[in-house]
Amino acid sequence: MPGPDLRDISDPFQVLDLEDEAATVCLAEDLAAILSPGDLIALSGDLGAGKSTFARALLRTLADDEDLEVPSPTFTLVQTYDVGRFAVSHFDLYRLEEPEELEELGLDELLETGAALIEWPEQGGDLLLGGALWLRFEAGRDEDSRSVQFASDKADWLARLDRTLEIRQLLAQAGLGAGHRRHLTGDASTRSYERIISRDRTAVVMNWPAPQGDAGSEAALAYNRLVHRAPDARAFAAVGEELRRKGFAAPAVFASDLEAGLLVLEDLGSDGIVAGGAPIADRYRQAVLVLAEMHALRWPETVRLPDGSDYRVPVYSREALQTEADLYLDWYVKYATGMAASASAREEFHRLWQSAFDTIAGAQTGWVLRDYHSPNLIWREDRDGASRVGLIDYQDTVIGPVAYDVASLLLDARVDIPQALEKELYQAYVQARQSADPEFDEAGFSAAYAVMGAQRITKILGIFIRLAERDGKPAYLDHLPRMQSYLDRVLMHPVLSDLKLWYDGNRD
The missing domain is CATH 3.40.50.300 (P-loop containing nucleotide triphosphate hydrolases)
Structure with missing residues (x-):
């Protein structure tokens, strides 16, 4: 035509x-x-x-x-x-x-x-x-x-053109109307990012449109609600504001249209904590010390947005933790064994995970950023202390066991972390917590680290298979050996001994 x-x-x-x-x-x-x-x-x-x-x-x-x-x-x-x-x-x-x-x-x-x-x-x-x-x-x-x-x-062109021109108008509000737009990155969600370059400064645009197609289906939206994934940009703005207020390096917001899902943000830079595909130990150490500092503070359940509305940080419920772990049953088991998980295997999986959650019911809780790992951490060489580590992905923050973020960093899904380095970073975190609080419960934290690490790895293994098989992104399969190795590590903790037997029997 x-x-x-x-x-x-x-x-x-x-x-x-x-x-x-x-x-x-x-x-x-x-x-x-x-x-x-x-x-x-x-x-x-x-x-x-x-x-x-x-x-x-x-x-x-x-x-x-x-x-x-x-x-x-x-x-x-x-x-x-x-x-x-x-x-x-x-x-x-x-x-x-x-x-x-x-x-x-x-x-x-x-x-x-x-x-x-x-x-x-x-x-x-x-x-x-x-x-x-x-x-x-x-x-x-x-x-x-x-x-x-x-x-x-x-008709799609009209909506797309309106969207991109709206971004240009928002840049003008931020004093960057003539800035040059360059694609920066996208992620596994509907969000995309651009770097804006002007004569005297740079900025980053977060473009978070409402989900469309399968991502906007009622089933997908219901799942996101169940696992407490942020529905819109209000979560990013609210959490970022509180992080900055407490002295952490979340990007400032230069201009925003939260209803449209558009934010013009401070550019924290491009340097990371990885070089040549390998972790830079000193930078990882600083990143884990940022977590220690963060976990020594009290964090609110509700944050006030600039427009006067409140954003309530969701609690990382057991239902959410179990639903995420079930991705392993839904996707990984069949990939690894050639057969779907049996009803009895699923029932036992649920029972064992609920028992594991019981063992850490008394673990310290606080804000959990959920994706605290190398792709989302910016190294700022010219800064000191906590501000040396820039934070750029925290919209899915929940209130849960703080050990989750430590495991996320030390068992980095995108980078091979040698076991010796993991132990060194773990001890750096524990020592920092003990220095700030002599009554810090290291044994309780160790158990929570193992359980939360296993839950995150289990979830990610399922997600990577789903991305490869459903979404046509086979490159995620390259990460499987790393994640399988991490899972073997954490399953050695005594608190997970029964779960270890289940995994050993359902992945070969």
Whole structure:
């Protein structure tokens, strides 16, 4: 189905005025932020209208290379760029003699794994695919300005365009309206992140849209509620504010639209606590000392947000802990043994875990950030004490056994932590707690560390199989040997002796 011909369009869904070339570059960055494999952007307009300026800026943004050579493909008709996350093909159909030649250029095949920009799309006639976002550039009020009209026969483009322009408006509120947008990362959730670069500072945008598709189904939302996963950005803002108030290095919020799930945050940097895939022992030591300092404090059950509303930190209930552990039954057992867990095996699994939770019922509780490990910790060399370790992922904070976060760090799911280093870091934590409180219960903490470590590893093993099999992300299987080794370590604790027998009988 052909896309709309903007030469005749009278009712575009969006019209923007661009006052100069810099505004055109900003628009290109805004579109680059939402471009995905399979997307097609058609650039229409007269010679000199700004199509090539837009295309060049978009490609340089995706490549994160301001000096990237982007020659006009007028004579080659198409030039493909590998810009990291996916390939983008730049077409110029000005010299196309017959629309049928478009098929020979392989547009359909290129869109299977990448995206495409097409200048002079009208030359493609009815062979140009539907679903494209069409931009028509026209002269503006003066020599430097332009007007851009947007249209598409695909409704999704309107929502995506509105979202990215809303981010640009929020950047303006933070004094970063002309900042350059660069993709930073995404995670296993619906959140994504960008780094914003201006002349005098940088910032990070957290983009947390409402879940769509399977992630937004009632079943998925009910599961998230059950295991106390944060439903929206209010949790991040509330927990971060309290962390900063107590002297920990959570990013400041420069601007936000919590209802929309958008925050402009302080950029804590890019340096981590890992180098060459191996832990940097001194940085891990500082990270575990931050936990010791955190766990010596009292943390509130409710936090007041800037808008005056309250956010209640959920309790890490037994039901949540068991439901997470059940991911092992639901996904990992069949992967490891070729057969689903039997009803008797499931019943015994539940009984043994409830018994393990009973043994640590008196363990110290407090705020548990839940993902306190290397991907979420930023090293700040120029800072001192707790502020040396930046915290960037804490929206799922709950009130539970504080040993959970210590196990999360010392049994890092993404990095091999040698057992000798684990023991050294464990002792550093215990000594710091004992120095602050001579009555610190090391025996009770040891039991809680083993139980919480085993629960987290059990959950993650199930999640990694689910990501590989259900979500088509087989790279997570590479982490299995590490997690299996960690599980063997923690199961050696006497408090888990009965569970060890169950695992030994249900993973081979």
